[in-house]
Each structure stands twice: as C-alpha cells, then as structure tokens.
Amino acid sequence: MTKEQTTADGFPYTLERVLEAPVAAVWNAWTTADSYTQWSYAAPGTVEMDVRPGGAWKSTMVTPDGTKVPLTGSYAEVEVDRRLVVGMDVPGQDAQALMTVELAEQGAGGTRITVTQTCDTAEQRDMAEQGTTMLLDSLTAFLKTAA
Template sequence: MNPEQTTAERFSYTLERTLEAPAAKVWSAWTTAESYARWSYAAPGSVEMDVRPGGAWKATIVTPDGGQFPLTGSYSEVRENQRLVIGMDVPGKNEPAFMTVELVEQSAHQTRVVVSQTCDTADERDLAEQGTTMLLDSLTAFLKTAA
C-alpha cells in the first residue's frame, strides 16, 4: 500500500478544549498515575506510567455498565507541559494506535488542550472520539476540584 492510500483510508478526529488551569497542572493530571486514575475512569490501583519516550503505561478502564477493559501502550514523544504522544496497543493489530495531546498555555490560568487521533475505520474513529470527549469532560471537572 502506498502512503497516499494509507492516509486516504484512515479516519481522524481532533478535539480542542480550553481548561481553567495552567499547563503544568494539566500535564500533571495527564501524566501522574494517581491524578490520572481520579479522572480517567480507571479502576483503582490499575494505572502505571513511565512517562518518557519508550516508557510503558497501563490502566484498566471501567465503563458505565461496569465492564473492565485493560489498556497498555507506551509513550513515543514526551515534551513536558507541551506535547504527549501516547501509543495504545490494539488487540489483533501489529501497530499501536497513537493519540496526540498538545497543551498550549494561553495565560497563567488557562490552557488549550488539543487531542487528535487517526483510526483505521470510521467506526473506530467515532468510538475513540466519543471516549476522548468523555475524558476531556472528566478532566475539566477534575481540574476544577483538584487543589
């Protein structure tokens, strides 16, 4: 398959949100296991993070109906308080799915977060976008209550 076909046959989304928190606080929420577990729908004690290029992560996500989904992956790019590229292992696929999280500090108390991901199918994209929207909603609420 040539690169043009690969790009044309993949499906992307990008979500943006302005958060009422400095970039360092948003970064910490996304990269500290204890904080991440509090807003990401993760099962207690299931989050482990080695936030560095090549470092591994894992979490077990709990769905509203009580289902549990173990997730694993690694970080491919880490620029503190700016950019995080997270690889997610996908069962049955040789290559991980990548999610990019970019932080742009707009003031001492506001950060724009931009999350993007490319998926293989429209259905995968729609599910991923829905999940990311839920995560951003939860992160927004967490940052309002976190000290």
C-alpha cells in the same frame, strides 16, 4: 471534511478545549498515576506510567456499565508541559493506535488542550472520539476540584 470522508491516512478527529488550569496542572493530570486515576475512569490501583519516550503505561478502564477493559501501551513522544504522544496496543494489530495531546498556555492561567487521533475505520474513529470527549469532560471537572 465530513465524518464520512477520509484521507489516505485513515479517519482522523481533533478535539480542542480551553481548560481553567495552568499547563503544569494539566500535564500532571495526564502523566501522574494518582491524578490520572481520579479522572480517567481507571480502576483504582491499575494505573502504571513510565512517562518517557518508549516508556510503558497500563490501566484498566471501567465503562459506565461496569465492564473492566485492560489497556496497555507506550509513550512515543514526551515533551514536558507541551506534547504527549501515547501509543495504545490494539489486539490483532502490530502498530499501536497513537493519540496526540498538545498543551499551550491560554490567557492568564489557562490551557488549550488539543487531542488528535487517526483511526482505521469510521466506526473506530467515532468510538474513540466519544471516549476522548468523555475523558475531556471528566478532566475539566477534575481540574476544577483540584484547583
């Protein structure tokens, strides 16, 4: 499927990486406010997480140019050390944008992380994919220093 093609479900993307950290460390980085703040471009003191199905989260992301973007949402699915489905509130839309993070053991002490999301437009997909790539780059660097 090329970037210009779509399905009836919208404009999906999938990113996959192998991280040099155990599954539990990757899960902790995604689900603990202190750890998440260190790698997710969140402003210090703005991350709140109630990691359970239906639990809310919020943070304020700081873009490379210094713009602060408040984000809110909830967790649709939580399977510890395996799967996290994160809903993000989108202004002007009733339904949340959902991003799925799946973790699997990879080799000795490694983790395969797969992030998927379906967006309403190609432009939204491209922006979301770029943002997720930046997050995965930062997570990779964080896990190397946290080890």
